[in-house]
Amino acid sequence: MSSHSYEESIKLVYKGMWFLAAVTLIEVFFSLLGKGHIVAGWEDNYIVGYSTAFIIAVLSIYKAYFIIYEFMHMRYEAKGMAMSVLLPTGLLIWAVIAFFQEGNSWKERNDKIDNMNNGKFEQMAPKKESFNAKDTKVMDKF
Amino acid sequence: MATDTLDHSVDHDGHHNETTDWNGGNEPWRASYGKLMMWYFLVSDAFTFAGFLIAYGTLRVMSPSWPVADFVFSTAPFNNLGLGHGVPLPLIFVTFMSFLLILSSVTMVRAVQEGHRENKDGVAYWMLLTIIGGAGFLGCQAWEWSNLIWTENMTVTINPFGTHTEKGVYLNADGTESTDVFKPGQGYLLHMAGAHHGDDHHEGPHYESTPGDYKGYAVNEGGFILKKYKVTEGENAGKVMSEVHGPRAFGGLFFFITGFHGFHVFSGVVFLIIIMLNVMSGVYEKRKNGYEMVEKIGLYWHFVDLVWVFVFLVFYLL
Numbered sequence: 001m002s003s004h005s006y007e008e009s010i011k012l013v014y015k016g017m018w019f020l021a022a023v024t025l026i027e028v029f030f031s032l033l034g035k036g037h038i039v040a041g042w043e044d045n046y047i048v049g050y051s052t053a054f055i056i057a058v059l060s061i062y063k064a065y066f067i068i069y070e071f072m073h074m075r076y077e078a079k080g081m082a083m084s085v086l087l088p089t090g091l092l093i094w095a096v097i098a099f100f101q102e103g104n105s106w107k108e109r110n111d112k113i114d115n116m117n118n119g120k121f122e123q124m125a126p127k128k129e130s131f132n133a134k135d136t137k138v139m140d141k142f
Numbered sequence: 143m144a145t146d147t148l149d150h151s152v153d154h155d156g157h158h159n160e161t162t163d164w165n166g167g168n169e170p171w172r173a174s175y176g177k178l179m180m181w182y183f184l185v186s187d188a189f190t191f192a193g194f195l196i197a198y199g200t201l202r203v204m205s206p207s208w209p210v211a212d213f214v215f216s217t218a219p220f221n222n223l224g225l226g227h228g229v230p231l232p233l234i235f236v237t238f239m240s241f242l243l244i245l246s247s248v249t250m251v252r253a254v255q256e257g258h259r260e261n262k263d264g265v266a267y268w269m270l271l272t273i274i275g276g277a278g279f280l281g282c283q284a285w286e287w288s289n290l291i292w293t294e295n296m297t298v299t300i301n302p303f304g305t306h307t308e309k310g311v312y313l314n315a316d317g318t319e320s321t322d323v324f325k326p327g328q329g330y331l332l333h334m335a336g337a338h339h340g341d342d343h344h345e346g347p348h349y350e351s352t353p354g355d356y357k358g359y360a361v362n363e364g365g366f367i368l369k370k371y372k373v374t375e376g377e378n379a380g381k382v383m384s385e386v387h388g389p390r391a392f393g394g395l396f397f398f399i400t401g402f403h404g405f406h407v408f409s410g411v412v413f414l415i416i417i418m419l420n421v422m423s424g425v426y427e428k429r430k431n432g433y434e435m436v437e438k439i440g441l442y443w444h445f446v447d448l449v450w451v452f453v454f455l456v457f458y459l460l
Binding site: 006009010013014016017020021024025027028030031032035037043044053056057060063064067068071072077078080081084085088089092095096099100102103104106107110111 | 182199458
């Protein structure tokens with residue numbers, strides 16, 4: 001902030017605007033690509049699915065970094081203050097990984113219990129006479 | 143910044159001169175009390191949002207299937223009003239909403255810059271544009287919500303968006319096989335029986351509205367039509383089954399997370415209006431601190447934009 005002239009900093013702001021808009025468009029493009037809206041059939045390819053998801057996530061984190069450092073002026077704050085804000089927030093990455101692991105484990109347990117209940121794997125199929133939502137076993141748990 | 147000139151006890155890297163540190167009047171880390179506390183409020187708010195989004199991710203990972211975002215969010219006001227009727231516009235409307243928030247963030251930065259120059263009119267002008275951007279975003283969200291609630295019948299506990307997990311072909315209302323095939327991962331929307339919705343009320347088949355089991359479909363207690371289909375591949379091949387509701391948690395997560403974010407935008411707009419009025423009446427001009435109050439509400443406003451980056455990521459893009 002203080003190191004730029006008024007005209008320079010205005011230019012930087014509009015540059016930032018075009019940058020964020022462009023990154024958002026790229027994200028939407030990759031999202032639609034991964035879901036087969038741009039090249040039909042690609043939604044069935046899990047490598048495309050995972051890589052587009054990864055690219056989108058990285059771009060989002062970059063957008064977040066840009067907003068915090070440029071728009072919120074974190075770049076110009078004292079280092080200790082920046083760290084006191086960023087380090088606790090950074091711990092959330094650990095929480096995200098841990099809870100994905102946990103969710104996966106819940107899913108495996110649910111599947112296992114359903115297998116034992118039904119004698120086989122039949123999680124999405126309601127019995128012929130039970131068409132009510134309340135009778136569809138797995139869906140009802142959450 | 144105006145605060146730089148007030149504080150001589152802290153050198154360029156933020157290190158303290160210990161002899162004067164405890165005499166009062168110092169600003170640790172070269173940030174005023176108000177700005178520092180705004181940052182820490184935002185940290186706590188980030189944890190709340192992270193709690194919500196992590197809950198969303200966990201429930202999504204543990205579910206056998208999940209509504210397909212580009213199918214759920216494929217409507218926009220203009221494609222319901224006749225322009226390209228029924229043409230899916232996946233994610234287009236929500237991208238427009240994201241642009242609105244980015245734009246209002248940019249105008250907010252401009253307001254803060256004008257504040258540093260003590261340019262009263264400039265601050266008020268750019269804050270007004272920011273308010274318009276925020277209000278526009280809220281309007282879009284109101285449309286999105288009312289479309290989901292009244293047109294697509296989604297509530298906190300009822301989720302009409304399901305996803306196929308098998309390959310199959312739909313049955314016609316009279317129980318004969320149709321040509322409408324689907325594959326795993328394809329989304330579907332359960333329609334209300336008897337309601338006029340979408341394409342069905344023009345030439346679509348007639349569906350009974352009383353709950354019961356019919357030839358090509360069933361109507362559940364909630365009044366939703368569950369179309370029947372024949373599985374064509376896998377271990378259930380040949381079986382006739384009916385559609386089921388999608389994971390129940392989806393509606394609650396959607397309304398609570400986007401609602402919590404929307405409430406942040408709403409309170410942001412309210413605070414922006416109050417501070418803009420204060421700017422215009424010269425309250426901050428007298429303080430001679432480079433419109434620090436505008437800087438603080440600016441931090442909050444950018445944070446709202448920041449949270450939207452992640453709501454946009456987990457709800458709409460992934």
